[in-house]
Amino acid sequence: MAPGGKSVFAAVPQALPVAVFQLTADFRADADPRKVNLGVGAYRTDEGQPWVLPVVRKVETMITKDTSLNHEYLPILGLPEFRANSSRIALGDDSPAIKENRVGGVQSLGGTGALRIGAEFLRRWYNGTNNTATPVYISSPTWENHNSVFTDAGFKDIRSYRYWDAAKRGLDIQGFLEDLEKAPEFSIFILHACAHNPTGTDPTQEQWKQIAAVMKRRFLFPFFDSAYQGFASGSLDRDAWAVRYFVSEGFELFCAQSFSKNFGLYNERVGNLTVVAKDGENVQRVLSQMEKIVRTTWSNPPSQGARIVATTLTTPELFAEWKGNVKTMADRVLLMRAELRSRLEALHTPGTWNHITEQIGMFSFTGLNPKQVLFLIKEKHIYLMASGRINMCGLTAKNLDYVAASIHEAVTKIQ
Numbered sequence: 097m098a099p100g101g102k103s104v105f106a107a108v109p110q111a112l113p114v115a116v117f118q119l120t121a122d123f124r125a126d127a128d129p130r131k132v133n134l135g136v137g138a139y140r141t142d143e144g145q146p147w148v149l150p151v152v153r154k155v156e157t158m159i160t161k162d163t164s165l166n167h168e169y170l171p172i173l174g175l176p177e178f179r180a181n182s183s184r185i186a187l188g189d190d191s192p193a194i195k196e197n198r199v200g201g202v203q204s205l206g207g208t209g210a211l212r213i214g215a216e217f218l219r220r221w222y223n224g225t226n227n228t229a230t231p232v233y234i235s236s237p238t239w240e241n242h243n244s245v246f247t248d249a250g251f252k253d254i255r256s257y258r259y260w261d262a263a264k265r266g267l268d269i270q271g272f273l274e275d276l277e278k279a280p281e282f283s284i285f286i287l288h289a290c291a292h293n294p295t296g297t298d299p300t301q302e303q304w305k306q307i308a309a310v311m312k313r314r315f316l317f318p319f320f321d322s323a324y325q326g327f328a329s330g331s332l333d334r335d336a337w338a339v340r341y342f343v344s345e346g347f348e349l350f351c352a353q354s355f356s357k358n359f360g361l362y363n364e365r366v367g368n369l370t371v372v373a374k375d376g377e378n379v380q381r382v383l384s385q386m387e388k389i390v391r392t393t394w395s396n397p398p399s400q401g402a403r404i405v406a407t408t409l410t411t412p413e414l415f416a417e418w419k420g421n422v423k424t425m426a427d428r429v430l431l432m433r434a435e436l437r438s439r440l441e442a443l444h445t446p447g448t449w450n451h452i453t454e455q456i457g458m459f460s461f462t463g464l465n466p467k468q469v470l471f472l473i474k475e476k477h478i479y480l481m482a483s484g485r486i487n488m489c490g491l492t493a494k495n496l497d498y499v500a501a502s503i504h505e506a507v508t509k510i511q
């Protein structure tokens with residue numbers, strides 16, 4: 097308490113709620129039976145329910161019965177078999193970097209934790225020391241947390257690179273390449289490994305090659321954010337193509353992996369920061385500094401999610417079952433894309449809707465404007481982000497007709 101009975105917190109301003117969590121709270125509070133949540137980035141079954149992957153249930157039971165396990169602290173950098181195998185699925189079994197022992201991993205609290213530890217490290221040590229002035233480039237648009245994570249880690253110069261061409265509803269590759277050319281050498285670029293959030297639009301392999309060529313020539317640092325491996329195409333390998341290509345081109349890079357979506361382990365907070373460096377000696381020094389950062393951040397990570405992932409990745413039958421589970425989720429998203437597009441086309445909803453099936457991953461960037469979004473929320477009880485991004489998993493056989501008719505009404509009534 098301050099003098100005069102005043103609170104020491106009196107000057108704290110009220111922060112704005114995080115939009116996507118607020119949207120879920122509003123959805124929960126809505127009593128209308130027609131309500132649909134197309135906001136939060138989590139998988140839902142065709143019954144609109146969260147899905148515990150069958151392989152996860154199986155491994156959880158194994159863990160419960162395993163009396164050799166206990167609740168001792170994990171090492172600061174995490175469970176060794178989790179770290180090694182997470183990096184293996186990102187980089188591939190035959191990765192030259194793994195063979196040459198120049199890969200390391202840090203178990204983290206979700207993909208967010210991996211980004212934050214990576215950002216903290218880069219600010220302290222990237223290409224010298226105390227790099228608060230190094231430009232960090234994020235795509236325009238991007239996942240809303242990228243900017244804050246890098247700002248809170250101390251970076252002072254966050255810039256955006258061109259990515260989305262709203263008129264063409266696709267990738268602005270020319271703008272992207274120009275921004276790479278213009279960026280100061282050694283700038284850091286946050287790249288979405290696959291299933292770009294929020295646009296659902298990724299570069300083609302040819303375009304990735306162009307991006308890599310400029311980045312290599314201009315000494316730009318790739319920091320991949322891989323939150324949806326397997327979700328984009330249903331194949332872990334196909335979705336890791338870009339990261340693996342950059343490694344094959346000799347880049348040193350970071351890759352923040354999240355197992356929230358592809359394992360459905362959202363609240364277990366499971367992620368891994370994969371570090372690829374020039375040689376093993378560099379990796380070891382980098383990890384030694386990351387250990388210091390983790391020690392003052394969460395000290396050491398939780399075990400449950402890491403055990404589930406590590407057991408699954410190291411047991412061939414479970415690994416095969418998991419890949420099947422991922423494919424089930426990816427296929428349902430593809431089906432919902434096709435169903436929504438065909439309904440909008442059948443209704444002759446003004447505009448073109450091919451982007452719904454051309455975009456990939458969990459999200460679709462519909463092109464709906466903020467007024468149309470507000471109409472859908474207020475009048476139709478359909479919750480989506482102000483950007484017009486929808487989570488395809490929020491669609492079900494039961495609500496598709498209602499959502500399509502509502503989008504049709506929004507587009508025809510509101511400009």
Ligand SMILES: Cc1ncc(COP(=O)(O)O)c(C=O)c1O
Binds near residue numbers: 323
């Ligand atoms: C692009 C992107 N990066 C990172 C994350 C963070 O994932 P996690 O929940 O594992 O921290 C998300 C989650 O929505 C995301 O969409």
